[in-house]
Amino acid sequence: MLINDYHIHSRFSGDSNEDLDKIIxxxxxxxxxxxxxxxxxxxDIVGMTDKWKLNLDDYVSTILKYKEKYKDKIDxxxxxxxxxQPHTREHLEKQVEKYPFDFVIASTHALDRHDIAMGELxxxxxxxxxxxxxxxxxxxxxxxxxxxxxxxxxDFITRYGGSEYRGLNYKENLDLIDEILRTLxxxxxxxxxxxxxxxxxxxxxxxxxxxxxxxxxxxxxIITIGSDSHIxxxxxxxxxxxxxxLKSIGVNYICSFDQMQPVFKKIK
Ligand SMILES: [Zn+2]
Ligand SMILES: [Zn+2]
Numbered sequence: 001m002l003i004n005d006y007h008i009h010s011r012f013s014g015d016s017n018e019d020l021d022k023i024i025x026x027x028x029x030x031x032x033x034x035x036x037x038x039x040x041x042x043x044d045i046v047g048m049t050d051k052w053k054l055n056l057d058d059y060v061s062t063i064l065k066y067k068e069k070y071k072d073k074i075d076x077x078x079x080x081x082x083x084x085q086p087h088t089r090e091h092l093e094k095q096v097e098k099y100p101f102d103f104v105i106a107s108t109h110a111l112d113r114h115d116i117a118m119g120e121l122x123x124x125x126x127x128x129x130x131x132x133x134x135x136x137x138x139x140x141x142x143x144x145x146x147x148x149x150x151x152x153x154x155d156f157i158t159r160y161g162g163s164e165y166r167g168l169n170y171k172e173n174l175d176l177i178d179e180i181l182r183t184l185x186x187x188x189x190x191x192x193x194x195x196x197x198x199x200x201x202x203x204x205x206x207x208x209x210x211x212x213x214x215x216x217x218x219x220x221x222i223i224t225i226g227s228d229s230h231i232x233x234x235x236x237x238x239x240x241x242x243x244x245x246l247k248s249i250g251v252n253y254i255c256s257f258d259q260m261q262p263v264f265k266k267i268k
Contacts, residue, residue: 001031002236004256006079006103007152007194007226012039012059013053016230016257020066022237024230028073033265034256035235036079036103037063038226043088045110047118051238054080060099068148077102077257083109086140096147105226106145107152108138111157122161131169133156139161142183149257150224151184153194153206166202170210181215190222190255190262193217193246195238196229205242213249222262224255243267 009016012021022035027035032092041054060078067076079101082092084106096104111133114120121130142151155168155177184191188263194206205212215223225242230236245252247267255262 001268002239003254003267004032004034004036004225005186005227005229005236005239006036006150006224006257007038007061007081007105007192007228008035008235009039009081009228009230010037010166012054012062014232015048017103017229023235024066024070024076026229028070030236032074032236033106034075034077036077036257038079038081038103038105038179040083041080041085041092042109042171044085044113045083045115045194046113046120046151047062047115056099057233058130059210078103079103079105079257081105081107082148083107084141084145084148085110085113086137086144086179089144089227092128093145093147100259102259103151103224104260105150105152106148106149108134108249111137116157117160119161122165126171127161128172130161130165131173135173135180139176139180139183142187142189146187148189148261149260150190150192152192152223152226153196153228154180154191155207155211156194157195158202159197159200168208168211170208177214178218179212181220185215185218185220190224192221192224192226193242194226194228195242196227196234198238199234205245212245216249217252223251224257
């Protein structure tokens with residue numbers, strides 16, 4: 001039985017066409033008590049097309065309607081995944097404040113206004129340089145942003161750029177990673193286990209297990225699990241691996257969120 005899924009995209013995201021009824025029915029079918037829709041809110045990225053501009057009024061009112069529609073079967077949470085950059089803090093935090101979100105994922109999808117997936121950043125940097133630049137930016141982000149609950153797929157910089165960019169240089173970046181994790185923990189923020197790495201043929205979660213273990217070693221407690229699905233069939237995918245991993249390191253709970261507050265749920 002799956003507990004929840006806290007990273008799901010729907011037709012409101014530029015890279016998904018999935019229907020909300022189908023998403024929610026899949027969660028119910030999997031036995032989830034709750035699930036969070038977390039569509040993309042991006043801002044100031046070079047070449048960003050209109051389909052990526054989230055109409056927050058429409059999005060929020062629609063999700064709240066579906067929350068009501070399915071309230072007897074599943075607790076639907078109003079979430080969002082904000083793509084954060086150091087210079088967009090004021091704008092994004094103001095947007096988030098305007099709406100009654102249950103849950104906010106902050107993710108670094110772009111560095112210096114360039115989407116990591118588009119290849120431009122890789123043209124000028126090798127793997128070592130790109131990973132260093134990524135974690136330096138994540139550190140700036142976690143130091144300044146406050147209106148979020150968990151950091152999304154915190155080491156997914158290895159996903160793009162082809163085989164030569166694969167594999168996290170964990171030890172080489174541990175100074176930055178530690179400072180990022182300590183900052184998150186001091187602000188009562190969590191990280192997510194994002195199971196999409198298995199689908200991107202990296203055979204791992206984002207973050208990798210070393211980094212996850214480090215978060216708990218340093219005293220972190222807030223963890224969510226998300227599929228990062230853009231189609232209903234990926235909802236809850238590979239969560240059994242995540243539950244088993246957590247139990248193997250003595251962590252017996254994960255979090256749900258309600259009005260930006262964590263609720264701890266036991267892994268059975
Ligand atoms: Zn993301
Ligand atoms: Zn996502």
